[in-house]
Amino acid sequence: MFNSKENIFIVDLIKNSSDSTLLFLQNHSLYLFELVQNYFLKTPLNSNLDNEKVNNFSQLFSKHEDDFLQFLIDNQEDKIESEIFNALYNSKYFKLLEIIENRKILKDAISKIERENFKNRFKELDDEETEFLSEFEINQGIKNVERNKLREKFKIIDQEEKANVNDIQHLDKKKNIISLSTFLKYAAILVILILPFYFINNWNSNQNKFGKKEPKKVKRKIDSLEINKNTIIEVNIDIEEVHLLSINLIQGEGFGYASIDKKIKAEIKVLDLKNAEKLLKKLNLNESAITEQNLKEKNKAEIEKLKKQNFNSFFKFLCF
Amino acid sequence: LTNDIDNLSDFEIIEKLKTSSSYLESIYLKHKKYCLNFMFKLNPNSEENLDIYHDAIITLYEKTCSGNFTLTASIQTYLNSICRNQILNRFSKSKLHVVHHENYDEKITDWIEDDLKEIEEHKLNAIIEALLKIRDQGGNCYEILRRFYYDKHSMEKIASDLDYTNANNVKNQKARCQKKLNQEALEIFNQINV
Numbered sequence: 004m005f006n007s008k009e010n011i012f013i014v015d016l017i018k019n020s021s022d023s024t025l026l027f028l029q030n031h032s033l034y035l036f037e038l039v040q041n042y043f044l045k046t047p048l049n050s051n052l053d054n055e056k057v058n059n060f061s062q063l064f065s066k067h068e069d070d071f072l073q074f075l076i077d078n079q080e081d082k083i084e085s086e087i088f089n090a091l092y093n094s095k096y097f098k099l100l101e102i103i104e105n106r107k108i109l110k111d112a113i114s115k116i117e118r119e120n121f122k123n124r125f126k127e128l129d130d131e132e133t134e135f136l137s138e139f140e141i142n143q144g145i146k147n148v149e150r151n152k153l154r155e156k157f158k159i160i161d162q163e164e165k166a167n168v169n170d171i172q173h174l175d176k177k178k179n180i181i182s183l184s185t186f187l188k189y190a191a192i193l194v195i196l197i198l199p200f201y202f203i204n205n206w207n208s209n210q211n212k213f214g215k216k217e218p219k220k221v222k223r224k225i226d227s228l229e230i231n232k233n234t235i236i237e238v239n240i241d242i243e244e245v246h247l248l249s250i251n252l253i254q255g256e257g258f259g260y261a262s263i264d265k266k267i268k269a270e271i272k273v274l275d276l277k278n279a280e281k282l283l284k285k286l287n288l289n290e291s292a293i294t295e296q297n298l299k300e301k302n303k304a305e306i307e308k309l310k311k312q313n314f315n316s317f318f319k320f321l322c323f
Numbered sequence: 324l325t326n327d328i329d330n331l332s333d334f335e336i337i338e339k340l341k342t343s344s345s346y347l348e349s350i351y352l353k354h355k356k357y358c359l360n361f362m363f364k365l366n367p368n369s370e371e372n373l374d375i376y377h378d379a380i381i382t383l384y385e386k387t388c389s390g391n392f393t394l395t396a397s398i399q400t401y402l403n404s405i406c407r408n409q410i411l412n413r414f415s416k417s418k419l420h421v422v423h424h425e426n427y428d429e430k431i432t433d434w435i436e437d438d439l440k441e442i443e444e445h446k447l448n449a450i451i452e453a454l455l456k457i458r459d460q461g462g463n464c465y466e467i468l469r470r471f472y473y474d475k476h477s478m479e480k481i482a483s484d485l486d487y488t489n490a491n492n493v494k495n496q497k498a499r500c501q502k503k504l505n506q507e508a509l510e511i512f513n514q515i516n517v
Contacts, residue, residue, distance in 0.1 A: 136505050141468070145454060146473060147450075147451055153381050157351060157376075161373065
């Protein structure tokens with residue numbers, strides 16, 4: 004066994020090999036295995052080791068083959084053999100490895116481990132030596148392709164980002180337009196919702212005008228049956244009915260008006276006694292003495308005012 | 324697809340980046356605006372700065388994959404420093420309006436290494452063309468070569484990522500792919516040089 008100092012010494016000798024060094028090694032051939040093991044396992048590949056020195060070293064092996072092989076035979080454990088191989092393989096000391104592999108007896112020894120694998124690996128090494136491209140060139144080629152791919156990818160991200168910014172700006176502009184259109188849309192919906200009420204209102208008014216449609220009948224509690232000029236008939240009534248009644252009074256029969264209080268109570272003031280009978284019928288009331296007339300004109304202004312009030316009530320009803 | 328990196332520390336992001344390049348997009352977007360603003364003070368040409376930023380992100384990725392990279396500052400500072408180095412290398416320093424800016428680290432000397440010039444142009448073109456051909460043909464060949472040479476992934480990781488039973492299979496497949504690449508590149512090279 005060499006100690007570490009001897010190792011360094013021998014490694015130095017190999018690096019600076021001369022005839023005297025080789026002679027030294029010849030005399031210590033039995034230690035070559037250890038030398039190989041120690042040198043290649045523990046020392047990184049020395050790219051400065053030139054071919055001449057490798058050849059010298061190889062010759063040394065061949066000259067002292069017997070000693071060397073005897074050593075291997077004495078230490079035939081797979082582990083040691085694998086280590087020799089790995090040491091030489093990892094250090095890319097291929098030529099030496101081939102020389103070892105070509106020795107007949109060593110071949111037998113090696114066959115105990117992965118001989119086929121060994122050959123394949125040598126074949127790979129041979130192929131590698133004759134390949135058109137080196138590892139460095141493959142590496143650089145892939146680097147170039149990948150860099151360009153990444154640059155393209157980044158450009159696409161930039162474009163997408165730019166497009167997003169434009170979209171946001173466009174949306175901001177559009178937002179104002181949208182707010183106007185939204186307003187118009189809601190306005191249109193409101194109109195659509197209001198129109199049927201308006202038409203129903205008009206239609207009811209018209210129907211009532213021509214006396215074709217009667218207001219809805221509702222149960223009423225009659226507070227007073229005696230109707231005279233300016234008599235106030237107070238009835239409990241649905242709000243819907245109050246509305247119809249009011250319109251009927253104002254636009255249709257023209258003989259009275261109604262005021263609506265919060266308690267949903269209608270006060271019907273009889274203005275036109277001539278038509279009071281119709282009113283009574285519509286209100287489902289009994290007949291009573293109605294004798295006076297011609298109050299219609301007198302209360303015209305008051306009726307107009309009531310019309311306005313009714314319209315406002317109708318509008319409020321729609322809104323709320 | 325971008326990955327959400329907002330909740331990760333810079334150290335965690337670098338660790339993630341080692342395992343997958345998919346984090347690059349998120350990193351790219353996160354630091355872009357600041358880097359461009361930083362560079363604008365040195366060089367007002369925004370388009371050039373964008374190219375420089377692209378190269379800075381590529382450098383970050385390549386350094387991260389190299390295996391011996393340690394982040395000594397924040398990712399933002401690191402990117403700023405690379406961008407600054409590239410601007411200084413690209414343009415004459417005298418033409419630059421030198422602005423002292425605190426968000427870079429002078430000790431960071433990284434920048435995109437352009438060692439492609441060491442290969443003869445025709446040969447490089449042949450390699451690139453052959454690689455693209457193999458990539459377009461589909462299969463795992465290009466992926467194995469890319470992961471091994473560019474991402475610097477181990478055979479074990481490639482085997483696991485690409486569903487091979489063991490690393491030896493990947494090694495054999497890689498040898499076959501490399502041989503194929505050699506043949507293709509040689510063929511293209513000969514065609515170019517006829």
